[in-house]
Amino acid sequence: MEAHFPDELRLLGNALRQEGFRFILIGKNRYSLYRDIARWLRDTFAERPFLELRLRDKTYHEIADELRAFANGIVLIPDFDWLLLDENEPIRVAFNQRRDSLARLDLALVAFIEPDSYRKLPVKLPDWWSLRSLELDFYREAPDEGEGVFLNTDRKISSLGGQTAVGKRAEISRLEEQLALVSPDNKSLLLSLYNQLARLWYDLSEYGQAHQYLEQSLRISQEIGDKSGEGTTLNNLGAIYWNQFQDVERAVPYFWPAYQILDQLGSPNVEYPKSYLTAIKEQIGEARFNEILQSVQLTE
Amino acid sequence: MLEKLLGVTAKLKAGLSGSTERALAIRTTIKNRFPDFAVKFNTFIEQVNERLRWGKKGQEVLFIVDGLEKTMSAETRRKIIMEEWNRIRQIKANTIFTLPIELMKEEQHIRQFSEIITFPFIKIMERNGSPVPTAIQRFEEFVCKRVALELFDSIETIHLAIQYSGGSPRQLLRIIERAAWQADMQRGQITRADMQRAINREANAIARYLEPEDYAKLNELRHKLEQGNPIGFDRSIQGLLEKEIIFEYNDGTYKRVNPLVEASKLYQYNVIGAA
Numbered sequence: 136m137e138a139h140f141p142d143e144l145r146l147l148g149n150a151l152r153q154e155g156f157r158f159i160l161i162g163k164n165r166y167s168l169y170r171d172i173a174r175w176l177r178d179t180f181a182e183r184p185f186l187e188l189r190l191r192d193k194t195y196h197e198i199a200d201e202l203r204a205f206a207n208g209i210v211l212i213p214d215f216d217w218l219l220l221d222e223n224e225p226i227r228v229a230f231n232q233r234r235d236s237l238a239r240l241d242l243a244l245v246a247f248i249e250p251d252s253y254r255k256l257p258v259k260l261p262d263w264w265s266l267r268s269l270e271l272d273f274y275r276e277a278p279d280e281g282e283g284v285f286l287n288t289d290r291k292i293s294s295l296g297g298q299t300a301v302g303k304r305a306e307i308s309r310l311e312e313q314l315a316l317v318s319p320d321n322k323s324l325l326l327s328l329y330n331q332l333a334r335l336w337y338d339l340s341e342y343g344q345a346h347q348y349l350e351q352s353l354r355i356s357q358e359i360g361d362k363s364g365e366g367t368t369l370n371n372l373g374a375i376y377w378n379q380f381q382d383v384e385r386a387v388p389y390f391w392p393a394y395q396i397l398d399q400l401g402s403p404n405v406e407y408p409k410s411y412l413t414a415i416k417e418q419i420g421e422a423r424f425n426e427i428l429q430s431v432q433l434t435e
Numbered sequence: 436m437l438e439k440l441l442g443v444t445a446k447l448k449a450g451l452s453g454s455t456e457r458a459l460a461i462r463t464t465i466k467n468r469f470p471d472f473a474v475k476f477n478t479f480i481e482q483v484n485e486r487l488r489w490g491k492k493g494q495e496v497l498f499i500v501d502g503l504e505k506t507m508s509a510e511t512r513r514k515i516i517m518e519e520w521n522r523i524r525q526i527k528a529n530t531i532f533t534l535p536i537e538l539m540k541e542e543q544h545i546r547q548f549s550e551i552i553t554f555p556f557i558k559i560m561e562r563n564g565s566p567v568p569t570a571i572q573r574f575e576e577f578v579c580k581r582v583a584l585e586l587f588d589s590i591e592t593i594h595l596a597i598q599y600s601g602g603s604p605r606q607l608l609r610i611i612e613r614a615a616w617q618a619d620m621q622r623g624q625i626t627r628a629d630m631q632r633a634i635n636r637e638a639n640a641i642a643r644y645l646e647p648e649d650y651a652k653l654n655e656l657r658h659k660l661e662q663g664n665p666i667g668f669d670r671s672i673q674g675l676l677e678k679e680i681i682f683e684y685n686d687g688t689y690k691r692v693n694p695l696v697e698a699s700k701l702y703q704y705n706v707i708g709a710a
Contacts, residue, residue: 232505253643257678265605270640290438312710370690 136175147172148179150269151209151245157243158263160215162250162272164300164340166378169247171274176245184192184208191217191380195229205243214380215246216343219255225250238266245372247357249379251341274300309334326355326364333371342379346372357360365386368394369407383415387424388431390415449630466522473525476481480528504535517541520548536676539668556602558684562663562690567588577604582611588626595627599634601694610695613637634698642699644678648706653692656681657706666690 137144150157165170177185186205190198191214197271204209218227230237256264314328329352336345349372356364373389376382390408397405416424461602465472480496487493506512522677523530534551542551559570574597575590587593596614600607614625652671659666664697665688666672672690675681683690696702 146613146616149620228505232502256646261677268641269616285669 136170138288140273143174146269147271151176151180151183152240153205155185155243156238156241157245157268158238159243159268160246160253161245161247162270163247163275164250164273165275166213168273168275169211172245172247173211173213176211180209182233186210188212190214191269191382195226198226199229199233202237202240202242205242209243209245212244212246215248215291215349216252217380219248219252224259229258230261234262234266249341249343250339252342254435264322276300293335300339303339307332307335308409322355323361326352326359326361329355330364330368336376337371342375346375349375358369362396362400363402366393366402366408367404369393370411372403373408373411377415382425383419385429387412387415387427388434391431397415442631469504469522471527473522477527480526484588490661494531496532499531499533500669503533509535513538513541515544524548526625531627540670540673543666554605555682555684556606556682557604558689559600559602562660562689570602574604574607575598578607578611581608586615586625588624592625592627592630595630595634599638599694599698601681601691603683604695605684606679606693608636610637634695638695638698639700641679641693641695643699645696645701648677649680650702653680653696653706656690656692660691667678 147161151160161172164171164173172211181284184205186201188198188201188210190212192351217223218230242294253270287320312329314325314332317324317328319325323399333345333348333352336342336348349368351367353365353372353412355361356368357362369389370393373386373393391409394405394408394412412424419427438597442515473686484495487495503515506515516532516534516538528672532549533543538545549556557568557574559572559574563569571594575593579592584590593611593616596607596610599610610633612626613636614630617632617636618625619629649671652675656666667688672681676683676690679693680696681690681692692702
């Protein structure tokens with residue numbers, strides 16, 4: 136880790152050396168970076184207590200109780216992005232209101248976020264944002280082993296997307312300029328651009344942006360009756376929820392129709408949603424899986 | 436009198452268990468019987484003031500209503516100030532409300548029932564770019580009260596941090612803290628180079644909070660500032676103030692871009708480069 140991120144880790148180490156309240160934001164583009172940074176911190180500060188606090192599906196009181204019970208040490212929050220989802224506004228309001236009380240604890244909160252979530256912080260968590268101690272960025276080009284598969288649609292995807300993060304961002308700017316000029320009636324071109332943009336954002340692990348373009352792509356696929364595109368896009372939306380949050384409740388409602396559509400078409404791509412669904416079933420158990428599937432089928 | 440005041444809500448409290456339910460019931464009762472509540476509350480405050488004077492502990496109670504920005508939504512905050520002012524005025528007590536910045540656009544209306552005093556950032560540079568020595572001196576004292584002077588390689592290193600603070604005490608302390616994290620622990624001193632590295636890093640960090648459309652506004656601001664024109668207040672300016680992208684001074688008509696933002700590569704590229 137030190138060889139790849141010498142400056143970032145030195146700053147992180149120095150910021151945590153003195154015990155006391157800290158709110159550190161770490162932008163990362165791969166889940167493996169969370170694991171590696173957490174391991175590095177546990178090795179570097181072996182004498183300090185650690186808490187891995189996952190926010191997902193918790194109420195404000197559950198989160199605050201965990202923090203107060205821990206009271207002193209380093210708190211790793213791998214899914215801080217979850218707090219920024221629109222539906223979690225009541226939890227954010229409670230957090231903003233109780234900031235001063237929590238900031239009196241000797242806690243170093245190390246919150247991991249997607250790079251594109253930074254801009255949401257001053258608006259959604261203004262009180263915490265104003266107390267931020269440090270922002271650091273960790274970027275890893277190579278995808279994690281076993282990271283979800285993002286399928287290309289049948290439509291041709293530009294090969295000019297660049298091989299580096301900088302190249303991909305430049306390609307995104309170029310495509311977004313094109314998008315601004317496209318006639319809303321040119322569905323085919325819109326579909327192609329949305330898919331290219333979604334792919335590039337996905338490669339950069341900026342899932343929020345990828346999701347936004349995939350939703351547009353899905354809408355057009357459904358409008359023009361492109362079943363193959365629809366199935367593939369549903370699979371990719373599921374992959375985002377799965378990769379970003381391991382969120383089975385949101386992933387399955389995409390994977391299941393993707394599987395049905397691609398299976399009906401006899402597409403070889405059916406293997407992807409199928410393997411996701413199998414992996415999810417293994418992880419959460421058959422009973423829970425069937426329960427989620429049943430609720431998906433009821434809403435169909 | 437205190438007993439009488441409590442009597443307004445005592446019965447309610449006895450019959451309710453849940454905190455949300457209780458809060459709602461108390462709010463509804465006070466709202467429906469506000470004139471009654473105001474009479475009792477004002478009498479209570481006057482009695483407290485008398486006691487303070489008798490005991491030579493003070494003249495009058497001052498209420499400070501802070502943290503309004505933490506209420507649920509901007510609309511709720513607006514309603515509290517704009518729609519409830521008639522009720523608020525029935526409470527005869529000296530009260531200071533710290534007003535969320537977004538309500539400054541309602542300034543004209545709010546002035547009809549209260550006095551507005553703006554506490555801007557501390558101006559360390561005049562519009563023409565010349566420094567304000569007294570302000571810099573105060574900031575130097577502010578730093579020296581909190582950090583031992585020998586932890587800096589020179590006073591100029593502190594002045595560099597002050598220059599990039601833009602007159603925000605919180606930003607100044609953040610720059611110094613980050614310079615300390617940049618410093619060589621063996622040497623045990625913050626050098627000018629550490630300070631410059633911290634400023635550069637902080638500059639690029641703050642620029643990440645800019646939205647693409649903010650650059651056009653910053654470009655417009657830059658031209659207005661160059662021409663010495665005052666900068667008014669609108670929704671986009673409000674957003675930039677909230678994100679500390681711009682700071683305001685004097686009576687609020689002198690605004691300038693946060694010097695850290697100006698030092699960022701993104702600002703240099705998108706605003707200076709685009710000019």
